[in-house]
Amino acid sequence: MEIFIEKWFSKKLSLKRIGKYLRLVDSQIGEQADYRFMREEEFNSNAVIVACVQREIKLVNSVEKYIDMLHGFVKQASREKCNLIVFPEYNFFDLFGLIPGFRHLNNFINKSAKKQTDLNNHNNTVANDNNNNTVSKILEGSGGATLEMYKNSHSSNNSDNNSFLAMIFRSIAIPIETGIKRIFSYLAKKYGIYIYTGSYVLKEGRDIYNAGFLFDPDGNCIGTQRKTHLVEFEKQVGFKRDCKLEVFPFNPKGCSLSRLKIAIPVCMDATYFETFAAARKEGADIVAIPIANMEEYNPWRALRGIWPRVQESYVYGLKASLNGWIAGMHFTGKAGIFAPIGITPEKNGVMAIAPHYEGNYLITASLDMEELHKERERAEYHGDRNYEFERKFLNIYKFINNT
């Protein structure tokens, strides 16, 4: 089965087929739009213009339609003179449409799931007043978030891993990686823009990772970052997590500041302050986060991720979001561009944000890198160090690691 699916995807995403279609795209773009030239002419400042994609999952029946979708966003970002465009997590779900019969099955599952979601929403409203007691009774005696709990959670076996989904992910990983790298390389070079691909499944031996790739304006893949903190679903499917966070050079033409760096962790990584502390330690000025949040939208839940991380670490934060329904799972989330409170127009930490948590949007903002560096210097509640405490703090990580 695994071999069959891999061969099927290899055929549907063959480099020959992709190359042929990209040549067609090339001829459509034509000579009149030399975006690279425009960019070099128009930029000479401390600012970097960035774009974040928010998009709805739409199953495709051909790779050409998938390329059109990606191209549409890149083209729009280029028209808005962006130096960087960021795509969301699980940026490949649309390609499940290539699996024979998946579309019909998907429609059926989604319809049932939507009905269940509506019912749950109704029941939640009715039961809200009694909710506290009920939850307490059901889960009485459950453990707390302590070292003991951490130890227990990591000593449990993975017998309940979803081997079927793991098989699907392993099957499609290599054909999709090969195909999307070709597509993004082309688009990055054609438009002279940095592209963060969003995340895909990366297969290394028998291991699979949730990982994204960064392309420079010459079409080179200059960075690969695997997710470092997994959600429960990913643990069950059998994803591995990375234990290193890298930063990559980010030097858009025309930007007067050189040696800027960008980190590209994935979704749940933004729930942990340590991720952003590591990015800052390595010199990042921008942290891009692709997300695909499998939950009903709530602004407070959304606030548990990148926004507070940006406030703690004094970087610019870029969030690209995937939304919509697939296989009965509902994804929601607003794309957003964030900065330390002191340098945002409304003094709320937000540079730009999508107007709704579902649908397609491209949001953009101009990031003043020099202003960010100045803000770090003048910030009231940032930049202090307490080395003695931090050495003791480090020991607690060592303790957990050895537990």
Next chain:
Amino acid sequence: MKKIKVLSVEWSNKEIDTFIQTESLMERIEYYVEKAEKAAGYGAGIIVFPAFTGCLYQLLETGTIDNYRHTCSSNMPGIPGCNTSTLNNKFEEYFLNQIMNISHKYEILICPGSYWSIEKNPETEEGNKIYHESCIIANGNIVLRQRQLYLARWERQLGLSRGLDVELREVREWKIGIVLSTDVFYPQVSRKLALMGVDIVLSPVGFIGERNMALQISGMWQETQQNLFFAVESGYNGRLGEVDLWGESIIHAPLEMTRGDDGFLARTNREKSFIISELDNDMRKAAISRFNVLTGLNPALYNNMGLFGGES
């Protein structure tokens, strides 16, 4: 079933202006302690006062605030009372003794906000250090002292010293710690308490600069959400010497156990002088089981990246 009632006081500008002597401040403190105990019932309850409450006491103890501002501002811009040459460590003692006396009368844990704590060099009179410190008082005893570990820019300019570590105490079956003021913006402080198994964080705060709720949300609210403890935040609004401070009093809990999924059990919203809430630890554990951040920690990553513990 483990529950406790907590009360968080918020000082307003108007109320602070009525504290013209230490007596009026202490009367008001006792008024709220009594209120807290009535609300909590005997034997179970915590009250938290805003940061700098003790500093205000120390300032009042030195004489009138106006006189003090006049005489000391050239030496120590910002907080006239915070000066090793004029700040008498007896003022700290007076303040804490009075709180301890109050606590004898009430079966309640008292976090009296914060005060300047002087540490004298035993060998020489010079080189005294001033810390921003808070504590928990129960039955006439100090059960936990916590010094602020990180300093705001204005505190660095004042020349304050940093504490060495964060601690917690188990009191009446609750593991309790303090995250004092500026430390709410340094996530390693809350994280360490969370990994030590803290149930409730007491957080006296007072922020400098323009009032901005986004700033406050970026502090203890989000620390609660990334560590899943309860937090009782208590805000100071008004002048302290030459410094204007602000902050809302909020009782926080993990989103999954709050009405509206907003993480607030209670907040003053600039309309109340205190708030009360019941903390239910079973409900908190249920909420954690639905979204357990700490089990997803990746210590191998943090060790590989050499996070913390670097220069000295």
